[in-house]
Amino acid sequence: MSAPSSSAPRLAFVAAATPVARAARVALEKRYGGVKPAQADIIVALGGDGLMLQALHHNIRRGTPIFGMNLGTVGFLLNQYRAGGLLARLKAARQVSLTPLRMVATTTRSQRHEVIAINEVSLLRSSRQTARIAVSVDGQMRLPDLHCDGALVATPAGSTAYNLSAHGPIIPLAAGLLALTPINAFRPRRWRGALLPHHSKVEFTVLDPRKRPVAAAADSVEVANVVKVAVTEANDIQLTLLFDPEHDLEERILKEQFAP
The missing domain is CATH 3.40.50.10330 (Probable inorganic polyphosphate/atp-NAD kinase; domain 1)
Structure with a gap:
């Protein structure tokens, strides 16, 4: 060169x-x-x-x-x-x-993985059975038992990608929001997701990880068999x-x- x-x-x-x-x-x-x-x-x-x-x-x-x-x-x-x-x-x-997202995922073997996501952090079921996931925001339980194929948190830049395909909202860059979007929610049937302040901390807890295993992905990096996933903005990046x-x-x- x-x-x-x-x-x-x-x-x-x-x-x-x-x-x-x-x-x-x-x-x-x-x-x-x-x-x-x-x-x-x-x-x-x-x-x-x-x-x-x-x-x-x-x-x-x-x-x-x-x-x-x-x-x-x-x-x-x-x-x-x-x-x-x-x-x-x-x-x-x-x-x-x-500003990307930071995913901290803990597996069934107590292994901790920290990964950066530019578009979204997503959780997806790894078996034929629906996942059961509890969702809390800033330490407050919002959904104690979400039955679904998965869920995701998307940045504004990522809101037009997988999030949009999952029927999540498109977010303007300057809105200061994140999208919390279910993937094929079975129960509660009417829940279509939420818009959250960009500084929110979203925590997913897999309720039955042995019978209903779940994988987490930060963009293209996947972590199998997770039991807990925390998602925050990576403000240092x-x-x-x-x-x-x-x-x-x-x-x-x-x-x-x-x-x-």
């Missing part, structure tokens, strides 16, 4: 495993130069939303701004791909700050995404609420 000029930001290009994304990375590095992500001022992610989440996770401790260009399918978290004018686009880009002015993430989330 060649080095960028002294007047330009140092760019690191990361790409999905698809041939088109890899070819784009080679071409962009040749055109703009490239460094390793640890040395970059800006990371340019080439792929789909999955690649963007992966890049964000790899960059959690560094906090380097990430500008994504869509070479995947949906590309909700990415800008349009254009090879030309990249430096000008980066200079004009708008910053969006995201701030992630920065860069967007073209015409592709602002806040506007995209608002538009999703009016999609036919």
